[in-house]
Amino acid sequence: WLGGGLGVYRVSLAELNALADGHTLDAQFIRFTASEGLVSSYVNGDESRPTGWKSRDGRLWFATTRGLAVIDPLYLNATLGNFTNIVPPLIEAVKADDLLIYGHPAERSSLNTNSRDARQFIHRTSENIPIIPADNSHVLEFQYTANSFVNSKATRFRYRMKGVDTEWHEKTGERVVHYANLRPGNYTFELISATHQNVWNTMPASFSFNLKARFWETAWFYVFCAASVIAVVLLMHSFRLKLQHRLMKVTEQQNLAKERARIARDLHDDLGTSLTGLALELDVIARKDQGTGATSADLKESARKTRALATRMRDLVWTANPACDSIISFADFIEQLGDQFARGAEMRLRLDFPENIPPIQLSPETRHQLSLCIRESLSNVLRHAKATELVLRLVICNDELIVQVADNGLGFKSTSKNGSGLKNMAERMNSIGGSFSCEPGTNNGTTVSLHLPLKEKAKSR
Incomplete structure (x- = not known):
C-alpha cells in the first residue's frame, strides 16, 4: 500500500519488484481517492513521518490533509469488484442533422433543439441497417455514456468510425461525437470505456448505418x-x-x-x-x-x-x-441590259427598283441563269411585242427575289406559251430553285415573272 499526492494505491509487491528489476514495463494498481471515500486525495508523509500505519487489527491508517483515513483490506477484498468491474459503454442516441435516427437524445445534445423523430420512417437494408437520407447526412451526432456507479465522472471513452478512422480516439468532456461530410457508404461507429481504475472493456458498443448517396454522388x-x-x-x-x-x-x-x-x-x-x-x-x-x-x-x-x-x-x-456576286450588281446589270435593248428598239424604259437594295449574295450560276432568262424575255419583246414601253421591275419581299419584264405590246395567244424559249426559261429557273411565269399584262402587253427564294440560297452558301 502506498500513499501520495494523488491518493492511496494498492499494488502487488511482486509486480513492483519485477518492474524494478526490469522484467516488466508496467504494474497494475488500484487507486483510491476522495471519490472512493477518502476524506482527501492528498496523503502527507516523508522519510521521518511515514505516510501510513498498519494497526494490530489489520486496518490501514493514512494521514491526509484533512485528517486520518482508515482502510480495511479485509472489507476491500470482499467488495473489490465494485472498483475493478468493467464499465459497459452505451450509445444513447444517433442524429443526422435535425433527424433522430436511433435512441433517445440527452438534454446535453447541442443538436437537440427542433429535432424531428424519424426513427419509424427510416428505411433499412436487408441486414436491418438504417439508411440515413442524403439530405440529412451533413453532420452526424453520436451521444453516449456508461453505466458506472463508482466515480462515473472519471470514466474514460475511446471511439472510432470504421471506414474513416484507423485508430481509436479518446474523448473527454462532453459525451458527444460529431462527424461531418462523410462519403456515401456503410459505416460502423464503435465505443469502448474504462473505469476510473483504467480498466478498459474489450467488447465495444457499436452502431452500423448506411449513408445514402446524394444524386451527384x-x-x-x-x-x-x-x-x-x-x-x-x-x-x-x-x-x-x-x-x-x-x-x-x-x-x-x-x-x-x-x-x-x-x-x-x-x-x-x-x-x-x-x-x-x-x-x-x-x-x-x-x-x-x-x-x-x-x-x-x-x-x-x-x-x-x-x-x-x-x-x-x-x-x-x-x-x-x-x-459582281450580289443583288446590287445584278440590278446594275439588268438596268444596263434593259437600256441597251430599249435604245435599239426605240422604246421607253421604266425601272421599278427598290430605293435601298440589300447586299444579298447571288452565286455565279444563279446570276447567269437569271441574266439569260431576262435576255430571252427582252428578245421576245423586241421581236414579237411591237411595244412602245418596257418596264423592268425588281422586288425583294418575304425572302424572295422577284424580277419582272413587262411591256405594253400586242400580248400573246394561249398557244404561243408553249414555245421553246419559254420552256427554256422555266427549266433555267427550276435549275436554280426558282419559278417562271408568263401572263398577260394589266393594260395589254405581257409580263414575265422570275421568282427566286433567297432564304434557301443563303442556307446553301
Whole structure:
C-alpha cells in the first residue's frame, strides 16, 4: 500500500519488484481517492513521518490533509469488484442533422433543439441497417455514456468510425461525437470505456448505418458526367472538323474567286478588246469600200455581229467576276441590259427598283441563269411585242427575289406559251430553285415573272 499526492494505491509487491528489476514495463494498481471515500486525495508523509500505519487489527491508517483515513483490506477484498468491474459503454442516441435516427437524445445534445423523430420512417437494408437520407447526412451526432456507479465522472471513452478512422480516439468532456461530410457508404461507429481504475472493456458498443448517396454522388451521375464529357469532346471534335472543312471551303472559294477574277480580267482585256477592235476595223473597211453596196452591207453586218459578240463577252465577264456576286450588281446589270435593248428598239424604259437594295449574295450560276432568262424575255419583246414601253421591275419581299419584264405590246395567244424559249426559261429557273411565269399584262402587253427564294440560297452558301 502506498500513499501520495494523488491518493492511496494498492499494488502487488511482486509486480513492483519485477518492474524494478526490469522484467516488466508496467504494474497494475488500484487507486483510491476522495471519490472512493477518502476524506482527501492528498496523503502527507516523508522519510521521518511515514505516510501510513498498519494497526494490530489489520486496518490501514493514512494521514491526509484533512485528517486520518482508515482502510480495511479485509472489507476491500470482499467488495473489490465494485472498483475493478468493467464499465459497459452505451450509445444513447444517433442524429443526422435535425433527424433522430436511433435512441433517445440527452438534454446535453447541442443538436437537440427542433429535432424531428424519424426513427419509424427510416428505411433499412436487408441486414436491418438504417439508411440515413442524403439530405440529412451533413453532420452526424453520436451521444453516449456508461453505466458506472463508482466515480462515473472519471470514466474514460475511446471511439472510432470504421471506414474513416484507423485508430481509436479518446474523448473527454462532453459525451458527444460529431462527424461531418462523410462519403456515401456503410459505416460502423464503435465505443469502448474504462473505469476510473483504467480498466478498459474489450467488447465495444457499436452502431452500423448506411449513408445514402446524394444524386451527384451516385454511379449513374458519374456515368452521366462521363458521357457528357465524352459528348462535349465529340461535339468539339465535330465542330473542329466542320470548322476545318469550312475553312477549306472558304479557301477553295477564295482560290476560285481569284481564278474567276483572273479569267474575267483576261477575257475583258484580251478577247473583249480584240472583238471591239475587230468591229471598228470592219466599220473602217466598210466606209473605205469602193465596191458594190452589197459588200459594204455585208461588212456592216459583220461589224454588228462582232459588237454583239463583244457584248455577250462582257456578259460572260460579268458572270465570272466574283466582285459582281450580289443583288446590287445584278440590278446594275439588268438596268444596263434593259437600256441597251430599249435604245435599239426605240422604246421607253421604266425601272421599278427598290430605293435601298440589300447586299444579298447571288452565286455565279444563279446570276447567269437569271441574266439569260431576262435576255430571252427582252428578245421576245423586241421581236414579237411591237411595244412602245418596257418596264423592268425588281422586288425583294418575304425572302424572295422577284424580277419582272413587262411591256405594253400586242400580248400573246394561249398557244404561243408553249414555245421553246419559254420552256427554256422555266427549266433555267427550276435549275436554280426558282419559278417562271408568263401572263398577260394589266393594260395589254405581257409580263414575265422570275421568282427566286433567297432564304434557301443563303442556307446553301
